[in-house]
Amino acid sequence: MSFDNQKYYAIVKLEEAARSIKQAVNELPILRKRLEKLKENKTKAREVYSDLQQQKNKLLSAFNTAVLSLLEMELNEMVDYSIKLSRSVKVFHIMTPDYSKLCSVLLDYISKLPVTDTTKTTNAAIIGRLMASVKMGYYPTNIEHIKWIVKGIAFPEDITVNLFDPCCGCGLALHTLAGENNCNTYGIELDRHRAEESLTRLNRVGFGSYFRSRISNEAFHIMLLNPPYLSVMTEGSRNTRSEKRFLIDTFSHIIYGGLLIYIIPYYRLTPDICRVLCDNFTELTVWKFVGNEFQKFKQIAIMGIRQKRQNGSALVSKLASLALYPDSISELSELPENRYILPKIAKKVELFKGAEFNVAELEEQLKKSNSFSKLFEKNKLDSDNKRPLLPLNIGQVGLIGGSGLINGIVECDTPHIIKGRIVKETNINKEENHNNKGELIGTTVYETRSNKMIFNLLTPQGFVSLSDYGENEEESQ
Structure with missing residues (x-):
């Protein structure tokens, strides 16, 4: 695979943010002048005022996008400057007569961003960091952090708990999560060598892409999701993040009252992902990885209990703000013991088939099938003397x-x-x-x-x- 012509998600989103800020620079003064002209006409003035407010909100959203992209690029000075500027814009009164100073500051900010729309150039060091991150690709979950997560879960007695990992790797993380508890472990792994290794640790392993697998919904008490963090190009050149696609497509496998453990870099805790979480999960908590592990991979664990879908828009802003202030996130080692209690509901996984054929999975399917035994069953009439x-x-x-x-x-x-x-x-x-x-x-x-x-x-x-x-x-x- 060639990385020379990669379109990195952080750069693409930063370019989008820069364009949105530039659009605000062009439109805000025009809307303010129009509002001044229409101040005698209250109905039309109210409409223009609403447009002006919406444009300001778009500007603030663009700053948030820029901050997350800059965090991914590890440009901490620009992050601090962006947050300070965003706070100033937030308190800026839209009825201020003169927008020239605001627009001048915004244009100066755009010029300082490490990517410009005119030259399409990006600092080589930034490209190097992003490329190194892409080439690493596979990020197995640190086992010590899984042990801290286990401490925070109360497993029910007398029933078998179903655990699922859509990106199980070599199966070590899910195996550690099960521990000595009464659990059945299920994993899907794209890489065949890692999938074969995970067979030695997990009860069931599906080979191939999760997105072509067939798995029962509402069948698992816990889902451990540590997805790939790369951007994937889809039709129409739209950037769809892998971590978002995995979250949306997989959480239906969790039973209501079951636990999601979602591991991503903190700068990918964007408002759209927060909306999915707030709509479908309750008791949401966020924990960052400890020490050097966080410094190296910037990972956080988001934990929540699945609920019936509801409108969680009011909770999105608070959850998304954690990505802007990672120092305010508690470490995973501080997760209280038995913080999450699993429901005492026995569930059977009726359907679990990977995208690719493997002998171990065939063996499991034949055990459940009556057809195979009937094939070799001796007819009673054949054994009688006639x-x-x-x-x-x-x-x-x-x-x-x-x-x-x-x-x-x-x-x-x-x-x-x-x-x-x-x-x-x-x-x-x-x-x-x-x-x-x-x-x-x-x-x-x-x-x-x-x-x-x-x-x-x-x-x-x-x-x-x-x-x-x-x-x-x-x-x-």
């Missing part, structure tokens, strides 16, 4: 004898061993043809091929061979 309704004719005797069904020892008054076989015989007859004068004009040859049934018998008195003719097949030439 007599024909009518005496057999000579042809039927020949068929039965040739098939070998009557071979073997015959227990009777004169015990003997019988073996039947069929041999082919060819008989040739010639017939001379004469004309009216009695002269020989030709010879017709008749070739008769017949199946000859031979029964060989071994009796106490010696060997006996019996034969008879069955159906004939004639050919003339």
Whole structure:
């Protein structure tokens, strides 16, 4: 795979933010002047005021997008400057007559961003960091952090808990999460070598892409989701983040009252992801990884209990703000013991099939299938002794004898061993043809091929061979 022409998500979003800020610079002064002209017409003035407020909100949203992208690029000075500028914009009164100073500051801010819309150039060091992150690709979850998560979960007694990981890797994280508890572990892994390794640790493993797998909904008490964080290009050149796509497509597998453990970098806790979480989960908490692990991978664990879908828009802003202030997030080691109590509901995973064939999964499916046992099941009628309704004719005797069904020892008054076989015989007859004068004009040859049934018998008195003719097949030439 070539990384030379990659379109990195952080850069794309920063470019979008820069364009939105520039659009605000162009439109805000125009709207303010229009509002001034229409101040005598309250109805129209109210509409323009609403447009002005919406444009300010778009500007604030663009700053939030820029901050998250800059965090991913590890440009901390620009992050601090962006947050301060965003706060100033937030308190800026839209009825201020002169917007020139605000627009000047915004244009200066755009010029300082590490990517510009005109040159399409980005600092080589930034590209290097993003490229290194992409090339690393696979981020296995740190096991010590999984142990802290386990401490915060109260597993129910007397039932088997179903655990699911849509990106299970080598299966070590999910195996650690199960621990000594009564659990069945299910994982999906795209990489075949890692999937084969995970078979040694998990109960069931599906090979191939999760998105082509078939899995029961509302069947798992816990879902551990540590998805890939790369951007994937879809039709129409829209950027769809892998971590968002995985979240939206997978949470339906969790039972209501079940627990989601969602691990992503903190700068990917964007408002759109927060909306999905707030709509579908309650008791949401966010915990950052500890020490060097957080410094290296910037990961956080978002935990929540699945609920019936509701409008969680009022909660989005508070959750999304944590990404802007990672220092305010508590470390995972501080997660209280038994913080999340799993429901005492027994569930059976009716359907679990990976996208690709693997022998272990086939074995599991055959265990559940009655068809395989029926294939080798001996019919009761076949094992009973039976007599024909009518005496057999000579042809039927020949068929039965040739098939070998009557071979073997015959227990009777004169015990003997019988073996039947069929041999082919060819008989040739010639017939001379004469004309009216009695002269020989030709010879017709008749070739008769017949199946000859031979029964060989071994009796106490010696060997006996019996034969008879069955159906004939004639050919003339």
